Amino acid sequence: MVTPEPLADRRARWAVMRAIVAKDLIAVRRAKAVVIPMLAVPILLMVLLPFGVGLAARSQQNPDVGRILGSMPGDLAEPILSLPDHEQLIVLVNGYLLAPLFLIVPLMVSAVLAADAFAGEKERKTLESLLHLPIPERDLFLAKLASAFIPAIAVSWIGFAAFCLVANGVAWPVMHRVFVPTQLWMVMIFWVGPAVATLGLAVMVRVSARTKTAQEANQLGGAVILPLIFLSVGQSSGLLLVTLPIALGIGAAVWVIALLLVRGGLKRFTRDQLAARV
Amino acid sequence: MPAVIEAEDLTRSFPSGVALDGLSLSVDRGEVLALLGPNGAGKTTTVRLLNGILRADRGRATVLGLDPAVDGDGVRRRTGVLTEHAGLDERLTARENLELTARMRGIDRTVAARRTTDLLERFGMADRADLPVQGTSTGQRKRLALARALLHDPDVLFLDEPTSGLDPAATRDVVELIGALASEHGRTVVLCTHFLGEAGRLADRMAVLHRGVLHAFGRPEDIAADLWDGLDARLDVGGQLGEDAARAVLGLPGVAGVAPLPEGAMVRVADREVLPVVVRTLVEAGVPVYGADARPPSLEDVYFAVEARIAATEGREVTPRAADLLGHRDGGW
Numbered sequence: 001m002v003t004p005e006p007l008a009d010r011r012a013r014w015a016v017m018r019a020i021v022a023k024d025l026i027a028v029r030r031a032k033a034v035v036i037p038m039l040a041v042p043i044l045l046m047v048l049l050p051f052g053v054g055l056a057a058r059s060q061q062n063p064d065v066g067r068i069l070g071s072m073p074g075d076l077a078e079p080i081l082s083l084p085d086h087e088q089l090i091v092l093v094n095g096y097l098l099a100p101l102f103l104i105v106p107l108m109v110s111a112v113l114a115a116d117a118f119a120g121e122k123e124r125k126t127l128e129s130l131l132h133l134p135i136p137e138r139d140l141f142l143a144k145l146a147s148a149f150i151p152a153i154a155v156s157w158i159g160f161a162a163f164c165l166v167a168n169g170v171a172w173p174v175m176h177r178v179f180v181p182t183q184l185w186m187v188m189i190f191w192v193g194p195a196v197a198t199l200g201l202a203v204m205v206r207v208s209a210r211t212k213t214a215q216e217a218n219q220l221g222g223a224v225i226l227p228l229i230f231l232s233v234g235q236s237s238g239l240l241l242v243t244l245p246i247a248l249g250i251g252a253a254v255w256v257i258a259l260l261l262v263r264g265g266l267k268r269f270t271r272d273q274l275a276a277r278v
Numbered sequence: 279m280p281a282v283i284e285a286e287d288l289t290r291s292f293p294s295g296v297a298l299d300g301l302s303l304s305v306d307r308g309e310v311l312a313l314l315g316p317n318g319a320g321k322t323t324t325v326r327l328l329n330g331i332l333r334a335d336r337g338r339a340t341v342l343g344l345d346p347a348v349d350g351d352g353v354r355r356r357t358g359v360l361t362e363h364a365g366l367d368e369r370l371t372a373r374e375n376l377e378l379t380a381r382m383r384g385i386d387r388t389v390a391a392r393r394t395t396d397l398l399e400r401f402g403m404a405d406r407a408d409l410p411v412q413g414t415s416t417g418q419r420k421r422l423a424l425a426r427a428l429l430h431d432p433d434v435l436f437l438d439e440p441t442s443g444l445d446p447a448a449t450r451d452v453v454e455l456i457g458a459l460a461s462e463h464g465r466t467v468v469l470c471t472h473f474l475g476e477a478g479r480l481a482d483r484m485a486v487l488h489r490g491v492l493h494a495f496g497r498p499e500d501i502a503a504d505l506w507d508g509l510d511a512r513l514d515v516g517g518q519l520g521e522d523a524a525r526a527v528l529g530l531p532g533v534a535g536v537a538p539l540p541e542g543a544m545v546r547v548a549d550r551e552v553l554p555v556v557v558r559t560l561v562e563a564g565v566p567v568y569g570a571d572a573r574p575p576s577l578e579d580v581y582f583a584v585e586a587r588i589a590a591t592e593g594r595e596v597t598p599r600a601a602d603l604l605g606h607r608d609g610g611w
Contacts, residue, residue, distance in 0.1 A: 019381035133354060133383060
């Protein structure tokens with residue numbers, strides 16, 4: 001018979017996990033080498049690029065996007081072709097073609113931070129004292145996942161909010177309406193993005209536990225993460241052209257894979273394995 | 279006195295070889311045990327096994343009545359560890375390091391803050407409390423790490439090389455702190471070190487490890503009794519002892535040997551009671567005795583003698599210090 005954990009114990013364990021996450025977040029916030037690329041890349045991809053592209057698209061007189069739209073499979077181009085001509089380019093670029101960037105950002109940030117989760121602690125010689133604390137292995141693993149997941153999602157969502165402001169702002173003279181986010185954008189940002197981030201960090205935390213330095217973890221994990229990035233880039237524009245149920249289904253599939261990887265990591269994660277490599 | 283730590287046949291291997299091979303020992307409540315041995319002797323592995331962060335391949339242990347392999351978190355809740363590297367996050371301040379560790383130990387936020395402030399005061403770090411650890415000296419880091427090990431007032435302290443990398447003044451500070459901590463509330467301390475001075479000052483018993491094998495375990499005087507018969511007494515007669523006087527001393531009951539020294543002689547006596555008879559005999563023979571000192575061998579003497587015995591068993595060259603000790607006590611009479 002499984003006895004449910006008393007509420008007080010569960011609260012105490014949550015408090016411990018929150019403390020681990022708080023420690024990691026403070027440390028990340030103070031590491032310029034991590035913060036600068038973590039903010040610079042999203043600012044470039046989610047703010048400056050849509051702004052520049054929007055301005056360029058806006059200045060085009062009667063742009064011909066028929067060739068691009070014609071190369072899209074089946075009736076995927078239909079939602080764009082149904083728009084007035086002067087709106088097509090800006091919607092195509094800022095509404096569809098930039099979509100891949102929104103999966104790259106959470107994947108990249110979570111992977112970088114997850115690589116540091118255990119390998120970074122080893123490098124800084126702080127891992128052993130962490131292992132000597134009375135924290136259940138499961139909680140330690142999950143807290144380390146959360147330490148990478150929270151900033152990745154925060155950067156991604158804040159970046160998306162900024163993108164919406166910029167994309168709509170720059171397109172206003174042409175569109176005279178808010179065109180992002182659409183329902184499909186919301187699904188991608190709030191459902192598929194976190195799933196992709198979880199997938200990346202589930203891989204990277206496991207790699208991080210087996211390597212000695214964060215750099216080594218990044219190199220080894222990159223072999224898995226890079227194909228994931230290419231896959232995301234390839235598929236995410238298409239995600240905005242499918243129906244809502246299909247997009248939700250794709251997100252669910254990514255979540256299932258990510259959570260299976262997390263569960264696998266939890267099963268294999270032991271103090272002994274980490275301490276033997278310190 | 280009840281044993282707080284018990285290990286029986288504790289064994290652990292890594293791909294690189296056997297780190298600990300059949301360790302059996304016990305540590306009593308309130309005792310300071312010095313785990314001695316060169317690098318790679320198995321000291322750190324012992325601590326990791328006793329605190330349940332490594333699993334033994336063979337054997338078992340209990341710490342405070344709990345099996346670290348079964349209830350590691352239970353053990354860790356009642357033990358504090360100072361790792362060889364202080365293990366502080368350099369990006370955090372001294373206060374953040376302590377306070378967040380307390381919270382990671384499950385201590386309530388308010389209590390954690392209060393305890394942190396108290397410990398920073400006690401360890402003389404209050405003025406650096408809100409500065410990043412990055413700029414602090416090795417000695418200050420060790421003090422902070424010691425403070426961190428005490429956040430939850432543990433019953434057992436594992437101290438792994440607490441003075442490595444410290445200058446003499448910082449070493450003295452840390453040794454004094456450890457001495458004070460060991461005498462508090464019957465706290466048990468396991469001190470891993472290869473610095474014999476601090477071990478000699480602090481330890482009640484010693485365990486000598488070499489390549490994962492325990493070669494000696496007990497009070498220094500008991501180990502010494504196994505190594506040598508009797509006590510060495512240094513006699514100062516203001517110059518080398520004459521042959522007639524040496525023969526007279528050697529003829530006394532309880533005297534096992536006499537060896538010349540520049541200032542007098544080294545006399546091996548069965549126990550301290552023989553020494554006054556030696557002094558009286560010399561004085562009656564007209565030899566002035568300026569000093570007579572019968573001291574039990576120090577922990578350092580015992581350690582080097584054990585090391586020498588290990589080296590001899592392994593057919594290795596004996597270090598000059600060990601050779602001197604062995605020769606002095608065993609062969610130079």
